[in-house]
Amino acid sequence: MKRYTQFEDLVITDFEVDKWPHPRHNHNHFEIVYIAKGCGRHYLNDIDFCYKKGDLFLLGPDDEHEFKVKQTTRFIYFKFTKLYFNAHTDLPLPGDWNKDIDYLISHPERKTGSLLQFKEDKLMVHQLMEMVVQEYQNTRLLNKKIIFQIFSIVMLILKRNSHACSAKAMDRPASRGVAQDLIEYIELHIYDPAKLTLKAMSAHFNYSDNYIGMLFKEKVGTSLREYVNNFRQQLIRQRLSHGTVAMKQIASEFGFVDESHLYKFIKKNNLR
Known part of the structure; x- marks a missing residue:
């Protein structure tokens, strides 16, 4: 390649x-x-x-x-x-x-x-x-x-x-798949943690917490929480690989309390 x-x-x-x-x-x-x-x-x-x-x-x-x-x-x-x-x-x-x-x-x-x-x-x-x-x-x-x-x-x-x-x-028939709609919702709101809680997503799609969690895992093979975390990790790893974005800026974009919180997240998930 x-x-x-x-x-x-x-x-x-x-x-x-x-x-x-x-x-x-x-x-x-x-x-x-x-x-x-x-x-x-x-x-x-x-x-x-x-x-x-x-x-x-x-x-x-x-x-x-x-x-x-x-x-x-x-x-x-x-x-x-x-x-x-x-x-x-x-x-x-x-x-x-x-x-x-x-x-x-x-x-x-x-x-x-x-x-x-x-x-x-x-x-x-x-x-x-x-x-x-x-x-x-x-x-x-x-x-x-x-x-x-x-x-x-x-x-x-x-x-x-x-x-x-x-x-x-979002106006397409239910047969299209709730799981795919959830993935698109996550991609759209990945920078807004408050909208990515199970409660927030259940309310948005008008399903119970248990149902939406079970359905997603059945169709995608991973839990909603794992999918959101993996997606965040992927984006942060991409930011780090470019080497041109300040840690303070990354922390702010992804909703971390401060740079120290971001450093712990990076270390825990082996993003470097």
């Missing part, structure tokens, strides 16, 4: 190909991949699905992927590390961006297709990505801040699309 390493906090590329030039790979950074033209198939981890003009994908460092081009495709890549957030101290807190990225990375829609669902938003994002390319290629005054502002708007549009998909998912 090839792994690409990027040292810059931001790299933007715009290219058009008839054949995908890279082997199946992962990388040490995050990628927003926008399809400005063309179609084909996207192989993401153990799933493959069609891509077409207007689709957008968000990839994390642990994702393995490649494309198979069917029709000449123009790709716009927005490749960034967590350091990119820290470079803009006059804008929203890096911790807020970390939460948004984690939420989108864990969103079910991302795993099977494009994060853009609405026609109007696809048109808007197309215009924004064209603006990003122009600003990146022309080193004009304030271009870095303008690019970050455009990035912020794209992220807001992705959140709007993902929240709409989550709302539709």
Whole structure:
């Protein structure tokens, strides 16, 4: 498995190909991949699905992927590390961006297709990505801040699309599976411990504590508490592996009392 390493906090590329030039790979950074033209198939981890003009994908460092081009495709890549957030101290807190990225990375829609669902938003994002390319290629005054502002708007549009998909998912028939709904609920509220107690989840889904706990373990193979703890550990381990996020910030994001409490959690669960 090839792994690409990027040292810059931001790299933007715009290219058009008839054949995908890279082997199946992962990388040490995050990628927003926008399809400005063309179609084909996207192989993401153990799933493959069609891509077409207007689709957008968000990839994390642990994702393995490649494309198979069917029709000449123009790709716009927005490749960034967590350091990119820290470079803009006059804008929203890096911790807020970390939460948004984690939420989108864990969103079910991302795993099977494009994060853009609405026609109007696809048109808007197309215009924004064209603006990003122009600003990146022309080193004009304030271009870095303008690019970050455009990035912020794209992220807001992705959140709007993902929240709409989550709302539709909650309206689906019960046959879809309470366990899957619970997993999506946990991913959405992983930074809010008060909403992840058995009592809170039972009230949200209108089931008894015993029933919801037994059902989840039967379908998923682990208890709700174990699943929540394992998911938190996974996210914290990912933060630590990047080495760019302060312990105080991690403690605040995940609801720990202080850094000492976080250190004990890390030691207890062998996260380093």
